[in-house]
Amino acid sequence: MAANWGITGSARIDRQQLFTGLELTLEPGWTCLMGPSGAGKSTLLRLLAGLETSATFEGTIRRPDRIGWMGQTDLMQPRLTVAQNVTLMARLAARPHDPVRTESILRSVGLAGFGPRRPETLSGGQRQRVALARTLIEDAPLILLDEPFSALDPANRAAMQELAYAQLAGRTVLLVTHDPAEALRLGTHLFMLAQGGLATVPALAPPHPRDSSDLELALAAGQILTRIRQSS
Numbered sequence: 001m002a003a004n005w006g007i008t009g010s011a012r013i014d015r016q017q018l019f020t021g022l023e024l025t026l027e028p029g030w031t032c033l034m035g036p037s038g039a040g041k042s043t044l045l046r047l048l049a050g051l052e053t054s055a056t057f058e059g060t061i062r063r064p065d066r067i068g069w070m071g072q073t074d075l076m077q078p079r080l081t082v083a084q085n086v087t088l089m090a091r092l093a094a095r096p097h098d099p100v101r102t103e104s105i106l107r108s109v110g111l112a113g114f115g116p117r118r119p120e121t122l123s124g125g126q127r128q129r130v131a132l133a134r135t136l137i138e139d140a141p142l143i144l145l146d147e148p149f150s151a152l153d154p155a156n157r158a159a160m161q162e163l164a165y166a167q168l169a170g171r172t173v174l175l176v177t178h179d180p181a182e183a184l185r186l187g188t189h190l191f192m193l194a195q196g197g198l199a200t201v202p203a204l205a206p207p208h209p210r211d212s213s214d215l216e217l218a219l220a221a222g223q224i225l226t227r228i229r230q231s232s
């Protein structure tokens with residue numbers, strides 16, 4: 001249940017107003033946030049997560065106690081094994097962690113048997129799968145994703161979108177992305193942050209994730225790209 005999670009308010013960095021009077025309430029499922037570079041998307045996501053930002057924020061933030069986070073970099077600790085990286089948050093918080101569950105989650109992201117390996121032996125795509133496993137193991141109801149697939153090659157990106165969509169079923173997900181096609185594949189609620197405000201963008205009808213070769217998706221992605229370029 002998404003208990004009215006979201007953000008209402010205004011934010012600025014020094015004299016630069018990022019957004020004013022913004023109201024975002026997250027519905028269950030996938031919400032995608034797009035917009036020109038520098039509009040404040042990452043800042044908004046970090047505010048929602050309770051992470052440090054350079055922004056001065058006035059307003060209210062409604063979020064659950066536990067939040068899952070996945071960014072563009074996998075933040076893996078090179079000296080730890082894959083399994084130790086997946087359970088890092090539990091280790092830091094001195095919470096118990098179950099090796100059987102860790103292996104089961106690794107299997108669910110296509111990394112069965114990878115637990116003892118070191119991060120340097122993994123490809124970029126495999127490292128993002130570890131990052132997804134680390135997000136899944138926390139079992140948070142709200143998941144915030146900041147461009148997690150953008151550094152991957154197109155085939156891996158499409159595979160990760162589908163994997164994340166399947167594995168995060170039932171959660172409330174907010175994805176920040178530069179890629180209109182990614183937003184259209186995954187999102188049931190799409191928004192654009194531009195010129196200090198939030199605008200609704202029409203989403204495609206279910207089923208999601210949409211096929212990446214979908215013609216309707218390609219056309220809509222082109223239109224959104226034009227809109228982003230016009231507002232930057």
Ligand SMILES: Nc1ncnc2c1ncn2[C@@H]1O[C@H](COP(=O)(O)OP(=O)(O)OP(=O)(O)O)[C@@H](O)[C@H]1O
Pocket residue numbers: 013018035036037038039040041042043044054178
């Ligand atoms: N530490 C900082 N000090 C000063 N200005 C900052 C800082 N961090 C971000 N900004 C500015 O705040 C604005 C919003 O940044 P933010 O990263 O939230 O934008 P974004 O929409 O996520 O951009 P992008 O799509 O390029 O990642 C930008 O103009 C940026 O230059």
